[in-house]
Amino acid sequence: MKLPPSMQVFERGWLSSNNILFIGEHGSALVDSGYVTHNAQTLALVAHALGDRPLDRLINTHLHSDHCGGNAALQAAYGCRTTIPAAEAEAVRSWNPDALSYRATGQQCPRFRFDDTLTDGDVLRLGDMDWRVLGAPGHDPHSLILYCAEQRILISADALWQHGFGVIFPELAGESGFAETRATLELIASLDIALVIPGHGAPFTDIGQALETAFSRIDYLSADPRRNAENALKVLLKFLLLERQRVALAEVPQMLAQIPYFALANLRYLRLPEAVLSDWVIAQLLRAGAAVVEGDMLVNRS
Numbered sequence: 001m002k003l004p005p006s007m008q009v010f011e012r013g014w015l016s017s018n019n020i021l022f023i024g025e026h027g028s029a030l031v032d033s034g035y036v037t038h039n040a041q042t043l044a045l046v047a048h049a050l051g052d053r054p055l056d057r058l059i060n061t062h063l064h065s066d067h068c069g070g071n072a073a074l075q076a077a078y079g080c081r082t083t084i085p086a087a088e089a090e091a092v093r094s095w096n097p098d099a100l101s102y103r104a105t106g107q108q109c110p111r112f113r114f115d116d117t118l119t120d121g122d123v124l125r126l127g128d129m130d131w132r133v134l135g136a137p138g139h140d141p142h143s144l145i146l147y148c149a150e151q152r153i154l155i156s157a158d159a160l161w162q163h164g165f166g167v168i169f170p171e172l173a174g175e176s177g178f179a180e181t182r183a184t185l186e187l188i189a190s191l192d193i194a195l196v197i198p199g200h201g202a203p204f205t206d207i208g209q210a211l212e213t214a215f216s217r218i219d220y221l222s223a224d225p226r227r228n229a230e231n232a233l234k235v236l237l238k239f240l241l242l243e244r245q246r247v248a249l250a251e252v253p254q255m256l257a258q259i260p261y262f263a264l265a266n267l268r269y270l271r272l273p274e275a276v277l278s279d280w281v282i283a284q285l286l287r288a289g290a291a292v293v294e295g296d297m298l299v300n301r302s
Contacts, residue, residue: 001195001205004151006127009197010045012038015242017067017199020155021049022127027056029126030080031146031155032199033070036108037243042070043077058082059124061157062143063092063109064166065102066239067199071112086117087142101140101169105236106259107243118144131155136188138181139166145188152194159184161198162210164217167232171225172265178222185214229269230284236262237281238290241300249298253278 003009010019016034019042028050034042046055055078060068062085074080084092091099095111102109118124120135124146131146136159146155158166165185170177189211196210197203204210221228236259241247247255253274256262266277282298285291292301 003153003195003203004127004129006129008049009203010049011202012041012200013242014200015066015239016042016069017157018197018201019045020197021046023050023053024126024128026125026128028053029057029059029124030055030074031059031126032061032067032157033058033074035066035243036069036073036110039070039073043073046074047077054078055080059118059126060084061145061155061199062140063088063100064140064158065105065107065109067157068112069109072110075112081115082113083116083118084114085142085144086119089114089117104169104173104260104264105239106255106261107239120144134187136184138168138170138177138184141170141175141177141180145184147191147193149192152192153197154188154191154193154195155197156188156199158199160188160196160210160214162196162201162204162206163213165214166199167235168221168228169232169261171228172232172261172268174264174268178218178225178228182215182218182222185211185218226269229265232265233262233270233277233281234284234288234290238285238300241285241291241298245300246294247298249282249293249296252282252298256281 006024008021012018016038017032020031022029058074058080092114097103118133122133124131129148131148134145136143136145139158145157145159168177193207256278257274292299
């Protein structure tokens with residue numbers, strides 16, 4: 001399925017979320033802005049696509065660092081109106097890195113401002129199309145997704161990927177996330193969708209298979225919450241490797257110990273000494289082919 005001519009998707013990878021650019025009769029808008037260390041690429045992609053046009057609006061589906069790390073750079077370049085989930089407004093206004101998860105994940109995000117907010121049930125006019133805003137808690141309790149009924153397109157953020165969904169972070173802190181993830185998947189299943197634009201990975205059309213995979217995965221994770229914790233630990237270390245590319249093996253235990261989500265997951269589910277936990281996570285990435293050891297360095301592998 002082809003995208004409408006007023007839409008472009010910049011497929012980025014796993015360090016930076018995908019970006020969706022709309023250019024319509026009444027202005028331009030970008031959904032999600034990637035990670036801070038990819039700011040130069042984000043600005044280049046947007047500038048190339050816009051040409052002489054301004055970027056009028058920036059919208060975030062949620063405020064994890066890989067989806068909003070480019071906000072400050074885009075605001076500096078374009079002065080764009082910025083719209084965030086309403087539930088995150090106070091945390092952004094006071095700039096609370098704990099409430100915004102940046103300290104908990106050990107990730108970076110430069111401070112940015114916002115101009116207005118979105119909540120479940122709102123309607124956005126983007127690229128000359130109406131997009132309904134839907135609450136999509138689970139991976140993040142405040143996440144939103146965008147649905148265009150006319151075009152049957154869903155911007156799913158990290159609520160649905162072709163082969164799963166994002167880490168269910170609330171469960172690591174002892175909060176509910178499995179039930180919310182399932183409810184979000186059921187909401188998506190109720191929609192008439194021809195194309196999904198996920199937060200990571202290529203847009204896809206086999207919605208039935210993606211949902212089958214996602215429901216199977218939430219069944220698997222909720223049957224034993226330790227599985228979600230183990231997955232989160234692997235993802236957090238992989239993210240560090242994506243950002244830095246090479247990390248000294250001797251530094252990994254201390255790096256991980258400084259990430260609060262690591263400590264929470266270990267305390268609640270694994271209860272392993274720091275060195276043992278570090279060795280276990282490294283071994284999981286090596287086994288999956290997500291990293292290799294070169295001398296005394298742990299090196300990212302795509």
